[in-house]
Amino acid sequence: MSELGICSRREADEWIERGWVRVDGKVVSELGSKVLPHQKVSVERQAAAEQSKxxxxxxxxxxxxxxxxxxxxxxxxxxxxxxxxxxxxxxxxxxxxxxxxxxxxxxxxxxxxxxxxxxxxxxxxxxxxxxxxxxSVEKEYLVRVQYSKPGRLPDTELKRLNHGLTLDGKALLPAKVSWQNEDQLRFILREGKKRQIRRMCDMVGLKVIGLKRVRIGKxxxxxxxxxxxxxxxxxxxx
The missing domain is CATH 3.30.70.580 (Pseudouridine synthase I, catalytic domain, N-terminal subdomain)
Structure with a gap:
């Protein structure tokens, strides 16, 4: 049910326990019941009504x-x-x-x-x-930064922020990182590792002064x- 996008796993458990789920027209009340690919899963109207609330x-x-x-x-x-x-x-x-x-x-x-x-x-x-x-939902951030070295962040390091960094032993997905003004970057990511932006910036010598998420998907x-x-x-x- 979760894979079909009908509901979450937790909701599926609740609905099955309440007798709201049918497979090929028959009520399924046992959690973990197997369903074959050709079988049809349907839910009672009460489930959709509760979900809409x-x-x-x-x-x-x-x-x-x-x-x-x-x-x-x-x-x-x-x-x-x-x-x-x-x-x-x-x-x-x-x-x-x-x-x-x-x-x-x-x-x-x-x-x-x-x-x-x-x-x-x-x-x-x-x-x-x-x-x-x-x-793969995009998340957009405005990030105020301070460069720890004299001058400005080299373009090569900006390219690394876009693609080429590794966190926790795993390569990061390509990002979209661009300057908004002298001290602010825009980050668009499709993943969300713990403190990812701060750690990415640290790797290229940037200190994050402020971070604001302005968009999730649309x-x-x-x-x-x-x-x-x-x-x-x-x-x-x-």
């Missing part, structure tokens, strides 16, 4: 918040999701309810020192699309104020 939230994460679980006294970004921090210009009619915080998980990381677009979702399909093994941060959140609109797709 699941929300995806966009936050402009400030410095000092962690993406996931609380750690070392720092608050998780989900702590920002409350009625008073919802963006007043949010065009979605959905009413906020505390049940929306249940199973609301970050679809990707943004480290504690970075700001910008962070996605929290209850929808397993969104999470898989953004952070699954086969994802969804942009836009004018969303720092520390505020909004719902993903129906017409928006990553």
């Amino acid at each position: 699941r929300v995806t939230i966009l936050i402009n994460k400030p410095v000092g918040y962690v993406s996931g679980q609380a750690e070392d006294g720092y608050q998780p970004a989900i702590a920002l999701v409350k009625p008073e921090t919802r963006w007043t210009e949010d065009a979605v009619q959905t009413q906020f309810h505390p049940t929306q915080l249940r199973s609301l998980v970050p679809a990707g990381r943004l480290d504690i020192d970075s700001v910008g677009l962070l996605v929290l979702t209850q929808d397993g399909r969104v999470a898989k699309h953004l952070i699954g093994q086969d994802t 969804v942009r941060l836009g004018n969303l104020p720092e520390g505020q959140w909004r719902y993903l609109r129906e017409d928006e797709q990553f």
Whole structure:
């Protein structure tokens, strides 16, 4: 079911336990049941109705918040999701309810020192699309840097940032890295290793002064104020 893009593995388990899943018209209630390629998997309407209620939230994460679980006294970004921090210009009619915080998980990381677009979702399909093994969704960052040597970063090192660096013993996928102005680079990546941009910059003698994620796929941060959140609109797709 997960491979077909119907739902996440966790959702599949829930639906099977509730008797909402059929194979060739017969209800399957046992987790881990094998399905052959020629067999047809279908789900009851209740599953689709429940899935449609699941929300995806966009936050402009400030410095000092962690993406996931609380750690070392720092608050998780989900702590920002409350009625008073919802963006007043949010065009979605959905009413906020505390049940929306249940199973609301970050679809990707943004480290504690970075700001910008962070996605929290209850929808397993969104999470898989953004952070699954086969994802190729672009993520765009604006990165303020300082060169540790006299003069300007050589073009050869800029080329290495685009393609040619290795992290944790594995070659990085090609990136798109270009200067925006004298001290700011634009990074567009299709992967997200831990503190990847900071480590890439360190390898070529650049110190990261500030890092902001401004886009994930086709969804942009836009004018969303720092520390505020909004719902993903129906017409928006990553």
